[in-house]
Amino acid sequence: MYKIGIDLGGTNIAAAVVGFDNKIVAKESVPTGLPKTPDEIADSIAALVRSVASKAFVRMDEISVVGIGTPGAVNAEGVVENDANLGFVNTPLREMLEERLGLVCRVGNDANCAALGEQIAGCGKGTRNFIAVTLGTGVGGGIILGGKLLTGVNGAAGEIGHMVIDREGIPCKCGRIGCFEQYASATALVNVAKEAFPDITGAKDVFDLAHADNLRALEIIDDYTEYLADGITNLINIFQPEMICIGGGVAAQGEFILKPLREKVEKKRYTKNASVQTVIRAATLGNDAGLIGAANL
Amino acid sequence: MYKIGIDLGGTNIAAAVVGFDNKIVAKESVPTGLPKTPDEIADSIAALVRSVASKAFVRMDEISVVGIGTPGAVNAEGVVENDANLGFVNTPLREMLEERLGLVCRVGNDANCAALGEQIAGCGKGTRNFIAVTLGTGVGGGIILGGKLLTGVNGAAGEIGHMVIDREGIPCKCGRIGCFEQYASATALVNVAKEAFPDITGAKDVFDLAHADNLRALEIIDDYTEYLADGITNLINIFQPEMICIGGGVAAQGEFILKPLREKVEKKRYTKNASVQTVIRAATLGNDAGLIGAANL
Numbered sequence A, B: 001m002y003k004i005g006i007d008l009g010g011t012n013i014a015a016a017v018v019g020f021d022n023k024i025v026a027k028e029s030v031p032t033g034l035p036k037t038p039d040e041i042a043d044s045i046a047a048l049v050r051s052v053a054s055k056a057f058v059r060m061d062e063i064s065v066v067g068i069g070t071p072g073a074v075n076a077e078g079v080v081e082n083d084a085n086l087g088f089v090n091t092p093l094r095e096m097l098e099e100r101l102g103l104v105c106r107v108g109n110d111a112n113c114a115a116l117g118e119q120i121a122g123c124g125k126g127t128r129n130f131i132a133v134t135l136g137t138g139v140g141g142g143i144i145l146g147g148k149l150l151t152g153v154n155g156a157a158g159e160i161g162h163m164v165i166d167r168e169g170i171p172c173k174c175g176r177i178g179c180f181e182q183y184a185s186a187t188a189l190v191n192v193a194k195e196a197f198p199d200i201t202g203a204k205d206v207f208d209l210a211h212a213d214n215l216r217a218l219e220i221i222d223d224y225t226e227y228l229a230d231g232i233t234n235l236i237n238i239f240q241p242e243m244i245c246i247g248g249g250v251a252a253q254g255e256f257i258l259k260p261l262r263e264k265v266e267k268k269r270y271t272k273n274a275s276v277q278t279v280i281r282a283a284t285l286g287n288d289a290g291l292i293g294a295a296n297l
Helices: A038-055 A093-101 A110-121 A186-196 A203-211 A216-237 A248-251 A257-270 A288-295 B038-055 B093-101 B109-119 B186-195 B201-213 B215-239 B251-254 B256-268 B289-293
Strands: A001-007 A012-018 A025-029 A063-070 A080-083 A088-091 A107-111 A130-135 A139-145 A243-247 A279-280 B003-007 B013-016 B024-031 B064-070 B078-081 B088-091 B107-111 B130-135 B140-145 B243-247 B279-282
Touching: A001 A038, A001 A110, A001 B109, A012 A038, A012 A288, A025 A038, A025 A288, A025 B243, A038 A063, A038 A093, A063 A093, A063 A110, A063 A288, A080 A093, A080 B064, A088 A093, A088 B256, A093 A243, A093 B243, A107 A110, A107 A288, A110 A130, A110 A139, A110 A243, A110 A288, A130 A216, A130 A248, A139 A216, A139 B201, A186 A203, A186 A248, A186 B088, A203 A248, A203 A257, A203 B024, A216 A243, A216 B215, A243 A248, A243 A257, A248 B064, A257 A279, A279 B215, A288 B078, B003 B038, B003 B109, B003 B279, B003 B289, B013 B038, B038 B064, B038 B093, B064 B093, B078 B186, B088 B093, B088 B256, B107 B109, B107 B256, B107 B289, B109 B140, B109 B243, B109 B289, B130 B215, B130 B251, B140 B215, B186 B201, B186 B251, B201 B215, B201 B256, B215 B243, B243 B251, B251 B256, B256 B279
Parallel strands: A001 A063, A063 A107, A130 A243, A243 A279, B003 B064, B064 B107, B130 B243, B243 B279
Antiparallel strands: A001 A012, A012 A025, A080 A088, A130 A139, B003 B013, B013 B024, B078 B088, B130 B140
């Protein structure tokens, strides 16, 4: 039997056929093509499921489950409570897809799916208490405890980007001041760096300057890892997980980011002397994490 | 069968015989009498167990388990890794008490025990995902997910008082700047209030002034609940638990604190529109929470 994982985004819908060993057998993606109604989005997903299955030479009766990772908070019934971008308002996505496909479907939050994928098949393989932190446009999170996703009472748990770390600091679009994502997202890094380097277009440019030993760029990245360490240390003091995995574009810098991050966390964490400590690693699956995680919801 | 719960503190050791219904049948306490060696502390606990059992007319063979709540991080083997005050360094407290009592013993962190007690028999009865926040000298925490205490990889999870909320703010003795407990503990409230009212001796004095409509005291408490709301909202955004329970001396103020706290959290939380939200309540068991929780470790 095979599983299918879907990563539903505002730009693209990606699908993967996933084998019993959590290896991806085939992948396919289509533009989301917004604006669309929720019914049209469900139609696109259903068509993509059939198409990717056929690409993998897998029959529909060989598919045990279809898992969908979507933006927004998803409740236990697979209803997406709210997502402005996709136009979901209490949208019963699970039911809509089960009707179209005649298969068991599950729906979860996309950041949670990415965390689950890394924990099952990526850098967190073998761990049971695992937090994924994704540094991108914002800061996303997924928390796995005892091998299970923490979804919370309303499906919206894991919003670690909206943990205030500097209450006199930068306003966040969530309405609060000083949220972690205002400092630790790739966007935040670029915003700071643009003051010194108006021509940069993305976080990679800042790192390229730093790799060329530009002192201002090195300083900016030093500050950035300090902020990052503050949020990560908060999570360690609260959860003491086995592992925290850092994903997103910034994490592609690997040890260039992780080494200073670990050194700063070591100085900050409450359990400086504990014999067992949280391990900090880079995510390894990239975009596949969300697909593998969705398939395993 | 009965359970025995122990609350080991720097000043007193308290013990309770707890019935199958989680009601306390008898209580007793003795001064800890520091300085003492870990062996002498274990002797005192063992003597207190026998004494409180006899007070309740319970024979030793009617006791199914003895649970001990202690300061410090406790690992899965019941070893207390470190507590400066009690002089514990990798102290195998569980083993030391099993030898002395010939009974099954369990050891857990005291703040975690208090959380477990409230969840089992106090304001959190019936919940499975529950966070207790204790506002006292510091800010303690206990996190229960799926009905189980979150202890983390090294027994030290739940240090929510050491979540930085204001990284340009007040230094904390943990070495970081702007920890939640520097703003939300009773100590923090008193420190701020002393600038306006040098004669006050405790948090209750600030509340007494506020109840007498002293405007400055009301302002100070308004600021205090704002800080408190920041930390509590962080926890909600991360966990979305069914309930957060506020304990400690400050919580004795009940709705006077909880009403503004709830109003502020409502404006701050990320899930402003979710149909299900975290409930915020006051702890109901006081010091009994730690005893009942320890008995149920």
